[in-house]
Amino acid sequence: MNSKIPLILLSLGLASLLLGAGLGLLITNQILHPDFLKDMIAFNRLRPLHVSSEIGWIILTVIAGVYTYVAQTHNLKWRFPWMTRLHFFLLVFSAIFILFSYISGRMGGREYLTFHPLISIPIILGWLVFGIHYFSTLRAAKSKWPVYFWMWGTGIAFMIFHLCEAHLWLLPYFRSYFIRDITVQWKSYGSFFGSWNMLIYGTAIFLMAKIKNDEQVATGKMAFFFYFLGLTNLMFGWAHHTYLIPTKPWVRGIAYAISMTEWIVFIYMIMDWVRSLRAEEKQSFSHSFSFLKATDFWVFLNLFMALLMSIPTIHFYTHGTYITVAHSMGTTIGINTSILLASSVFLVSRLHSGQQLQSNRLISNGFWVFNCSFLVFWLNLIISGILKAKMHSQAPVMPFAVMQAELNPLMILFFVAGCGILVGLMMIVFPLFPVLVRNIKKSEYI
Amino acid sequence: MNLRHRRYRRVLVTLLSVFGIYNCLVYTDGTPSPRMPASAVRGEVLWQENNCVACHQLYGLGGYMGPDLTNIISAPGKGAEYAKAFLNSGIKSMPQFSFDEVEREHIIQFLTAVDQTGYYPNNGAKFTRFGWLELEYKESKELF
Numbered sequence: 380m381n382s383k384i385p386l387i388l389l390s391l392g393l394a395s396l397l398l399g400a401g402l403g404l405l406i407t408n409q410i411l412h413p414d415f416l417k418d419m420i421a422f423n424r425l426r427p428l429h430v431s432s433e434i435g436w437i438i439l440t441v442i443a444g445v446y447t448y449v450a451q452t453h454n455l456k457w458r459f460p461w462m463t464r465l466h467f468f469l470l471v472f473s474a475i476f477i478l479f480s481y482i483s484g485r486m487g488g489r490e491y492l493t494f495h496p497l498i499s500i501p502i503i504l505g506w507l508v509f510g511i512h513y514f515s516t517l518r519a520a521k522s523k524w525p526v527y528f529w530m531w532g533t534g535i536a537f538m539i540f541h542l543c544e545a546h547l548w549l550l551p552y553f554r555s556y557f558i559r560d561i562t563v564q565w566k567s568y569g570s571f572f573g574s575w576n577m578l579i580y581g582t583a584i585f586l587m588a589k590i591k592n593d594e595q596v597a598t599g600k601m602a603f604f605f606y607f608l609g610l611t612n613l614m615f616g617w618a619h620h621t622y623l624i625p626t627k628p629w630v631r632g633i634a635y636a637i638s639m640t641e642w643i644v645f646i647y648m649i650m651d652w653v654r655s656l657r658a659e660e661k662q663s664f665s666h667s668f669s670f671l672k673a674t675d676f677w678v679f680l681n682l683f684m685a686l687l688m689s690i691p692t693i694h695f696y697t698h699g700t701y702i703t704v705a706h707s708m709g710t711t712i713g714i715n716t717s718i719l720l721a722s723s724v725f726l727v728s729r730l731h732s733g734q735q736l737q738s739n740r741l742i743s744n745g746f747w748v749f750n751c752s753f754l755v756f757w758l759n760l761i762i763s764g765i766l767k768a769k770m771h772s773q774a775p776v777m778p779f780a781v782m783q784a785e786l787n788p789l790m791i792l793f794f795v796a797g798c799g800i801l802v803g804l805m806m807i808v809f810p811l812f813p814v815l816v817r818n819i820k821k822s823e824y825i
Numbered sequence: 826m827n828l829r830h831r832r833y834r835r836v837l838v839t840l841l842s843v844f845g846i847y848n849c850l851v852y853t854d855g856t857p858s859p860r861m862p863a864s865a866v867r868g869e870v871l872w873q874e875n876n877c878v879a880c881h882q883l884y885g886l887g888g889y890m891g892p893d894l895t896n897i898i899s900a901p902g903k904g905a906e907y908a909k910a911f912l913n914s915g916i917k918s919m920p921q922f923s924f925d926e927v928e929r930e931h932i933i934q935f936l937t938a939v940d941q942t943g944y945y946p947n948n949g950a951k952f953t954r955f956g957w958l959e960l961e962y963k964e965s966k967e968l969f
Binding site: 409410413418421422423424426427485486487488489490493523524529547553554556557559560562563565566600603607610611614615621622623624625626627628629630632633635690693694698699701703704771775776779780 | 829830833836837840843844847851852854855856857858859860861866869872873874875876877878879880882883884885887889890891892893901902917918920921938939942943945946947948950952956957959960962963
């Protein structure tokens with residue numbers, strides 16, 4: 380490790396995770412008590428702050444991992460250190476502008492990209508710089524690329540595409556036609572989730588290969604088969620978000636056919652890897668292994684749910700209910716956060732020269748607190764979703780406020796489980812900070 | 826680059842080419858929609874600037890703090906005046922907005938334009954074989 384920047388990015392990512400989880404609790408409290416903080420920061424500003432913090436956690440941590448892991452494999456060295464610095468400053472400026480956008484109330488008002496659209500310029504520039512630097516560095520790789528290099532490259536390229544497509548609404552051709560606008564908006568989010576999944580799953584496969592000490596995991600035919608299947612889903616499987624928008628039936632039909640395959644991809648790879656892993660290898664990176672094992676569990680649950688939700692007749696009932704939230708939380712927290720925590724612990728363990736971290740027990744306990752709380756949280760969302768779907772179909776004219784009041788007891792449990800998630804995350808993340816800070820201090824500045 | 830990787834590159838180029846054609850079709854043929862009047866477009870700008878989607882949904886997409894507004898204009902017992910009354914009300918978790926009369930009219934025009942595009946929930950949809958759903962289209966059905 381000869382650069383401060385990936386370590387700073389990882390530290391910021393971990394801080395962003397905790398901030399996002401804390402803001403999530405405030406949001407739940409606003410659902411329970413609508414007047415809570417309403418005059419200071421109403422829900423229309425608090426929610427994007429929470430969402431952006433969690434997106435920040437994912438993006439910063441995955442970028443930190445890519446910067447570190449590329450430099451640690453195939454004897455590669457990042458080609459232009461000034462580009463890493465430029466990328467870092469663009470990320471920091473973007474984060475400051477986003478914060479300012481929410482606080483000042485100058486928003487773009489699009490789901491997930493709620494900040495002012497001008498802020499997308501430094502964000503896109505950042506991805507362009509990262510992409511140019513990534514591909515120019517990887518050209519020096521003498522051996523054939525393992526699948527995670529393909530996945531990271533694809534993730535970066537499609538992130539740029541997604542950000543451009545997500546701003547087509549600025550053109551009158553899209554803006555003046557509502558169905559076209561909302562469909563293309565959600566199509567671009569399909570690429571967004573697909574891109575970050577490429578980046579995260581690439582990280583997971585890298586970790587599997589390193590923990591198992593077998594590059595075959597990342598170079599075999601099967602790995603590439605699943606990569607291409609994942610890419611096909613990224614490109615064509617997005618429309619299950621928009622089944623109920625009146626587009627042409629072929630748009631939805633293609634998505635239905637493609638989306639049925641998506642989750643089988645990843646579960647096969649992880650299961651295959653776990654089966655072939657020998658016991659002593661699991662011990663070397665026990666925390667990282669535990670998180671990847673947890674990912675396995677969450678993939679199973681979410682696979683089942685995603686497959687059901689992608690069937691249009693079932694989607695008809697689940698869409699617009701808390702079941703959709705359970706699906707997005709299941710993937711964002713259960714799967715993605717587990718993989719990124721595995722990556723964070725793996726990276727910090729390496730900084731610690733492979734020695735066990737001092738707060739080993741705290742992290743182990745945190746792992747269980749986090750996962751058990753999240754299970755309650757997730758099940759609670761599903762039950763709330765089922766109840767809402769039932770109320771919708773039995774009493775379609777029931778006022779929204781009455782429906783929401785019926786769900787209040789579950790929302791209290793939701794809040795309690797959210798507290799458990801935050802506590803679990805703190806137990807996992809806090810022991811990592813001292814090691815990171817120590818190493819940031821002694822690393823070179825590039 | 827060995828033979829296998831050359832093959833991977835060919836698969837990638839093929840997928841990207843199909844994706845390019847597919848995008849063009851989605852942007853044109855796949856998403857027919859009536860054109861919104863200028864006032865509705867202005868209303869959408871206000872909708873976005875105030876991040877209404879944080880709480881409300883259109884076609885079930887958005888936040889869950891408030892009700893879905895896709896068909897608020899045509900819903901029995903609701904309508905334009907009903908929706909307008911809520912805009913500056915600040916009730917419950919709704920922020921205390923201060924839209925003037927013109928702005929409120931623009932937002933209503935936007936919601937009216939959205940309402941004309943279809944139904945949500947699509948209660949007239951037909952469940953067919955293999956889990957498929959045939960949507961009921963609204964006034965713009967001649968576009969399909």
